[in-house]
Amino acid sequence: MRKVLLAILLVASLLIFAGEITITAWTVGPDNPSFYRFDNLKAAAERLNKMFEDAGVDIRIKVEGFFDTTDWSEFKQRVLFGFQSKQKFDILCSGHDDLGAWARAGYLAQLDDLVKRYWDETYYDIIPSLWDSVKYKGKIYAIPQDTEARPFYINKIVLKKLGWSDEEIEALPEKIAKGEFTLEDFVSIAEEAVKKGYVSWGLYHRPKKGIDYFQIFTSFGADFYDEDSAKFVFNKEKMYKVYDFFYKITNVWKITPKSMIGTPWGSVHKDVTSGKVLAWMGGTWNWAEWKRDYGKTEEELEKMFLVAPFPKSRYGGRPNTLSHPVVYMIPAHSKYKELAFLLITLATAPELNMKHDVQSGHLPIRWQETVLPEYKKDFIMMEGTKILPYSGFIPNDADFDLFNTIIFEGIQWAESGKTPDKVIELVSSRLKNQLKDKVIIVEK
């Protein structure tokens, strides 16, 4: 089936091209282990070349470009200038949330037709919820490359010390997923564990700006985006609870260090893996990191952590996790859009994608991957996939990053001791100032 499709495409393209065609791909980690984002494209090119050879077609594809490991913002800056100056690149890899801005600016090629063309071949198999993450105003602008879940890691050893039985512990993820065990329940356990000196801290979250925090919003039922009007929402009443939570974990309950934001990553992971912390709002990719850089074995980790969605609050909201698929995009100015898409399609083969997942600790994007033996061997991948049904995404809005920046400023204020009332006022006025009519402020 595949070969037939290709042959058709080739015959058509033969008239236009001959010899070697270079496809340039700009890919990004920024984590080192994600290099398959680039290498899979190369592998796809090899496969394609093999087919060309077998079919006696005199075309070869060469993949050039880079795999960037600096950081998101620097990568995105460069991409932006690359778009504007129409640098030669045909495939672009980035977080799904960028496509809103870039599609709006007209930098990206729309992919609906191409997806349709290869639907039966490959794309029928993509985990359906992922399609939501690659659309802007209802149109597809990207192909998912991987996804991830942000599990709530809880230290089982500490739970045991607190007197939990093995059965109780085993049942906990389920209870969280059903909403029977709430965030407030967690807080009281954390306070107890800290008080008894079993751990230094109850809860760690990421020490930088990021999207993890939106899980807590969902836990409190604070919606932050209105799809219909494509505007951000800042519900003062709901957000009060969110900021109140951040305020209390560091200032009242003292289950999170006031210095959480700004602690070096290395120290965070050292504390989490050495059992100094009861729970960690992390990601599935941490597992691989802990094994590689923090001297933990698979057994030790499995013994230490249970994996659950982030609990809901007692006062509304739902248990959830946040996925942030990385996607392949095709610039509107690319000369070889179809060829590039073909490469992406080939790189989406289950076995290639699985290599990436195993190497970098991400989760599969296709059902077919879940039957592969590598998948079944991988504890965190299976556990992570279990919580995928609870996943949400951040909106593909052009101004999301600005919105996120301001929201995060509020979190820092709250944790550093500004009362939630004040924080709400500061954040809402700043949102108005910066986002103007792109934001709806819902007064109490």
Add this chain to the structure above:
Amino acid sequence: MRLSFYQRNADKIRIFLFILIMFAITSPIILSYFWLILRSFSVDMKGFIPTQLTVKNWRFLWSEIKGYPNIWKTTLNTAFVAIMVMLFEVFMTSMGGYALSRFDFPGRTSMMKFILVLHAFPSVSLMVAIYYVLKYLNLLDNLWGIILLKASLETPWATWVMKGFYDGIPWEMEWAGLVDGYSRFQVWRKVILPLVKPGVAVTAVFAFLSGWSEFIFINTFIFSQEFWTLSKYVKATIGDFRFADYGLLSAVGVFYALPTIILFFFVSKYMIKLTIGGVKG
């Protein structure tokens, strides 16, 4: 006349004290570089104690690392940028500094003031505008663009430095050359330029340094990995700190900093001649 021990040795005691104070205020530098070097040879550190020694962190020298270009090619690029920035800057400032120091021409004073004003511009805030200039000149994704840009941004300040050195050369030298029948250009070339060698050396070192460590423009305006320089390489090993391999990072960092430090040792004797803008007591 009987002198106490302190009176007799006040000098020695004072010097000893000064050395002690210097050690104290320099200690963060000494300790942190000591740590950096140690870190590059160890698996992990507990404070100052390496848990286990290794050369694995230096593997980038003999083997390729996934996602990174070849270190030697990258080093070559870095050296190319640094040397070219140095040459351009020395060329421009040794002439420009001479003109400002020795010629009387309309607009001289305003030009010198303008140079100071340029310094008030944060070069990074010019990035978008610079982007348009580079795009217009077709110098995006091109090391020459970076070189010209970097040299131009540094030139105003370096011209001031060079002017200072020129101001220190006695006018008699100039007069003698002119009396001997040379033109102004020849006098500059044959008489004055050799005399401001220290100035050229100082300018050259700072230019080389700025070229060698340039990061932001390369990161923004260079798209192809084949044009990477070491700053980019180091930044890539850091990532956004989340995935940093500190051992590798320290090793690359030491590797990156070493040439500039060696270069500095060669020219440090000229550094004490650094004076700015014709200093008068």
Add this chain to the structure above:
Amino acid sequence: MPTIRVVNLKKYFGKVKAVDNISFEVKDGEFVALLGPSGCGKTTTLLMLAGIYKPTGGEIWFDDQLMNNVPPKYREIGMVFQNYALYPHMTVYENIAFPLRAKKMEENEIKKRVHDVAKKLMIENLLDRKPGQISGGQQQRVALARALIKQPKVLLFDEPLSNLDAKLRMMMRAEIKKLQEDLGITSVYVTHDQAEAMTMASRIVVFSRGKIMQYGTPDEVYRKPKNIFVATFIGNPAMNLIRNLDYIKEKGKAFLVSENLRLELPEDVAKKIEESKNSGKFILGFRPEDAKIDQKESDMGFWAYVYVLEPLGRDLIINLKVIGTEELIKIFAEDEVNIKKDEKVFVKLQHGKIHIFDSETEELII
């Protein structure tokens, strides 16, 4: 006022022996000049006396006090520098008051002392100016005032007059000498100008390459130079030398000879030569004023061509080329002699006014 004694003093800068084992003494209230060409170690010696440099070896005594390790501030010295070292950012008043401020003296007392010393040096009207606004001679006086204000027991001068023009220099020379005599302060004066040393000092230490060549009164170093260096360094024009002479005896008479030159020696001189240890080669020296020009040959002298004439107004210096050795010599003409260029004349030496040095050691024999 102390007596300064320098014993086996040494100062090495790495391998360079700036001062190499010297000893001399400056008596209470005496004015001694350290004389020598630049780089001979005289300034280094002075700076060791001041305490700026520490000796590598040897001793410096002020009376019975060993000064080697005494910091300058306790030495009770005043010093005048070649460039005066007046602080350009301070007024003349502040400059002069500086040493007293270092002693934390009371402001009234400072004022009184500054005015006293300024009056003595006739610079009272300059007190409000800055050093850059006054002339070289005035700066010199200010520097002197600063050195004197703390009533030092020793005065050190480091070529203080070398930056002045010739006329001013002559004037200051006399003034400094008078001042020193009046105050009776033990003084050491470094100079490369032999005229200064001769006119001002009661004794002169002649330096060359870190060593003392001779230590004596001006008359001694002029009349009885111990070696070629002193002989040629002191006196203007310098002592004439005829080198490379052999000593022979013919028919009971003694001669110094070279290829075309033959000079008969008086008996006492010949005797001294024979008694001395010598290398067999000799240098003859005589001062320009100790020779006469004659038209005909007489007993002690030689023939020479007139080379150049240098009229000085009062005097006339005749430059001559000695026949046979081609050496140039200078002679003061006695009267208005009628001499022309290229003329052949006889140079007649005076008995008792010739010096003979050994060629190898360059030491004086007689």
Add this chain to the structure above:
Amino acid sequence: MKGKGKVWIFLTPMVVLVVIFFAIPVVLTAILSFTNMDYTFRWDFIGLGNFKDIAIDFVIPKVLLNTLIYTFTTLALFNVGCALLISLLTTSMPDRWGSFFRTLWMLPRLTPSVVYGILWLWIFDPTEHGLVNFIRAQMGMPPQDWLHQAPMVMIIVANGFIGASMGMLIFTAAIKAIPTDYYRAALIDGASWWMITRKITLPLIKWQLLFVTAYQTLSLLTSFEYILIITNGGPTFRTEVWALYTYHMAFSNYRFGYGAALSVILVIIGIVFAWLYLKMFKFEDLMQKPKVEVD
């Protein structure tokens, strides 16, 4: 007029490049400040819109205050203060030691910024793995969280250790250029080290002190690279300085127009300081007329 042309032989290379890569971008940035350009790169002119936004941006007062604290504290403590201290001390000890210390103080400037940033992150690491806390632990004190206790101190110190080197070089050169006889005279006159420093050295390097102060004020106003690496302006704007805010607005939020407007204001602040300093140290004195009229 034939003669006047000669100077352009010397000036042309410099002027051409500086105009292309510096002056033109400056003008473009000024124009940009009147647009609301974002990641779409459209030149939509909005008049004074950006400046109006700045006027009501409530982060601005905080940022302005930070900028002033950061600039003048770093300047006083390190770029001038510490630089002066190092120069004075190292010129008052045997030169072997002096150059040893001065070379060490050059190290931060010779170190690529990213590597240098890492070093300070390690020094101020809040766990006992960091240098300061490691030392505190040796003395039995609990680790301190410097980023939250004193973020401003962190960036001032980190920048100061780099900033001190320029002043150090210039002051040292100036001190070494003072005739030794001044010092000898003062020593003989019985002045102490402190009196010599206060009465002789400092007045004689006054010009250099002013120059470094002026120049470094401008440098510090516009510098943010190390802050970006070490605290990234946080926590909650506590170390966000004007230049960094400009950068964040332009390159994190892609509001290029707004960023340009911010940098235009920064330049105006810079020019005001530059003008003040120029008045203070009689700029015209530096502009002595050349003493050759030949071309």
